[in-house]
Amino acid sequence: MSIPAIAVTGLHKSFGANAVLRGIDLKAQDGDVISLIGASGSGKSTFLRCIPMLEVPDSGIVAVGEHVIEPRSGILTRRDKITARTIRSELGFVFQSFNLWPHRTVLENVIEAPIHVQGRPRAECVEEAEALLDKVGLSDKRDAWPVHLSGGQQQRVAIARALAQHPRALLFDEPTSALDPELVGEVLKVIRSLAEEGRTMLIVTHEMGFAREVSSRTVFLHQGRIEEDGHPDQVFGNPVSDRCRAFVSGHFQRNR
Amino acid sequence: MDTEFLSGIFLKLLTGLPLTLNLTALSLLFGGLLALVLNLMRASRVGNALASTYVFVFRGTPLLIQIFMIYYGLASFDAVRSGFLWPFLREPYWCGLLALALNDAAYTSEILRGGLRAVPQGAVEAGRVSGMGRTLVLRRIVLPLAIRQALPAYSNEVISMLKATALVSTITLLDVTGLARAEVSATYRAVEIFLCAAVIYLALSLLVTRGAGWLERRLSPYKFGVSA
Numbered sequence: 202m203s204i205p206a207i208a209v210t211g212l213h214k215s216f217g218a219n220a221v222l223r224g225i226d227l228k229a230q231d232g233d234v235i236s237l238i239g240a241s242g243s244g245k246s247t248f249l250r251c252i253p254m255l256e257v258p259d260s261g262i263v264a265v266g267e268h269v270i271e272p273r274s275g276i277l278t279r280r281d282k283i284t285a286r287t288i289r290s291e292l293g294f295v296f297q298s299f300n301l302w303p304h305r306t307v308l309e310n311v312i313e314a315p316i317h318v319q320g321r322p323r324a325e326c327v328e329e330a331e332a333l334l335d336k337v338g339l340s341d342k343r344d345a346w347p348v349h350l351s352g353g354q355q356q357r358v359a360i361a362r363a364l365a366q367h368p369r370a371l372l373f374d375e376p377t378s379a380l381d382p383e384l385v386g387e388v389l390k391v392i393r394s395l396a397e398e399g400r401t402m403l404i405v406t407h408e409m410g411f412a413r414e415v416s417s418r419t420v421f422l423h424q425g426r427i428e429e430d431g432h433p434d435q436v437f438g439n440p441v442s443d444r445c446r447a448f449v450s451g452h453f454q455r456n457r
Numbered sequence: 458m459d460t461e462f463l464s465g466i467f468l469k470l471l472t473g474l475p476l477t478l479n480l481t482a483l484s485l486l487f488g489g490l491l492a493l494v495l496n497l498m499r500a501s502r503v504g505n506a507l508a509s510t511y512v513f514v515f516r517g518t519p520l521l522i523q524i525f526m527i528y529y530g531l532a533s534f535d536a537v538r539s540g541f542l543w544p545f546l547r548e549p550y551w552c553g554l555l556a557l558a559l560n561d562a563a564y565t566s567e568i569l570r571g572g573l574r575a576v577p578q579g580a581v582e583a584g585r586v587s588g589m590g591r592t593l594v595l596r597r598i599v600l601p602l603a604i605r606q607a608l609p610a611y612s613n614e615v616i617s618m619l620k621a622t623a624l625v626s627t628i629t630l631l632d633v634t635g636l637a638r639a640e641v642s643a644t645y646r647a648v649e650i651f652l653c654a655a656v657i658y659l660a661l662s663l664l665v666t667r668g669a670g671w672l673e674r675r676l677s678p679y680k681f682g683v684s685a
Contacts, residue, residue: 294586296579302584304605
């Protein structure tokens with residue numbers, strides 16, 4: 202097999218006395234769509250944030266393509282920090298709370314990193330950004346300000362912004378959790394179309410139906426460990442772990 | 458009302474305007490730069506303590522005393538008189554500018570600090586995660602947002618500095634107020650003369666207010682319900 206898009210080995214992370222991640226191993230090949238599920242506090246968001254070093258793991262190895270970081274006791278060396286920046290520009294990260302830059306228009310949000318981080322020519326970036334906005338259904342909002350958009354629209358801009366970096370993989374941290382229920386669908390639709398394109402994605406989500414339908418693999422986290430890892434039909438339909446069974450059945454009962 | 462006298466005085470006081478504007482602009486410039494440095498210092502614990510002390514001292518004492526300490530006080534030290542800065546420090550202009558800039562830095566650093574604290578953490582994370590280094594995040598995200606946030610409070614500081622330059626008239630400088638005082642001691646017509654001076658400051662304040670409003674609308678049109 203070729204080098205995985207993302208490979209995480211033995212990841213540990215504590216906040217004070219609270220051990221959030223207790224040895225996580227996960228490999229994502231190019232084209233994998235992996236959904237990460239689990240109760241609040243199971244560590245799934247922290248795990249996702251550790252990949253671009255938004256949280257620095259206490260120990261373990263994070264590799265994105267051929268770029269590898271192995272933090273020692275939660276500290277990054279100068280070389281690690283440079284690698285971290287490379288890793289970040291190879292990933293697209295979508296936050297729960299969108300985190301658009303409020304002082305820039307929609308288009309400016311999308312072209313910011315391609316121009317100022319990747320140093321690509323402005324005209325090319327604008328043209329591409331317009332195509333991306335069209336793809337997420339927001340070409341008419343090109344010159345709007347983020348505060349004037351609905352949550353669903355802001356999140357779709359955030360997805361376009363992530364795509365503009367030409368990422369090798371996309372990371373979604375509960376992309377629909379901050380949205381009003383009627384706006385969830387429009388964002389899931391965009392993510393679904395990205396899955397169909399064959400994009401590599403890691404999606405932390407509470408949308409179980411969506412996870413089951415879209416992902417090629419589902420990982421269930423419990424207390425900082427991977428408890429179940431397999432095809433969504435197996436994880437949702439016939440889980441090995443009792444905790445996973447309880448979690449999944451609880452979820453589908455509630456949403457029935 | 459003696460309009461001829463008034464217009465004569467008015468024109469005379471206007472010759473002090475360049476100095477008033479010069480002191481305002483330069484003290485805001487140097488004070489602003491120092492304020493930025495003070496805020497960057499706050500990243501470390503020692504730096505934070507130093508910056509807090511600085512603000513405490515310069516905000517907690519009268520500007521007039523700071524001007525006197527620099528103009529009269531420094532000259533009493535031999536080391537200063539024989540130092541390489543003496544050609545500057547014996548000039549009332551440089552002493553006045555120094556005091557104004559140091560004082561402005563204390564206030565501006567607090568205004569900027571408020572602006573920096575209001576920058577949403579999510580916007581910073583979005584910058585970092587897109588591969589920006591610290592400087593780029595500071596330049597493209599943090600400072601632009603902090604400045605937009607701080608602008609209304611800062612326009613107060615600009616007006617406040619504009620009026621504070623009047624205090625340099627106490628160390629022989631002939632700014633608008635300095636000229637007014639000289640005219641008063643020559644003619645004893647205090648009311649008319651000071652009124653003329655006040656009108657000049659009032660007009661400048663109006664310009665600053667309008668200018669700040671314009672800048673705010675230009676930088677943050679999204680806060681005014683205007684689409685781009």
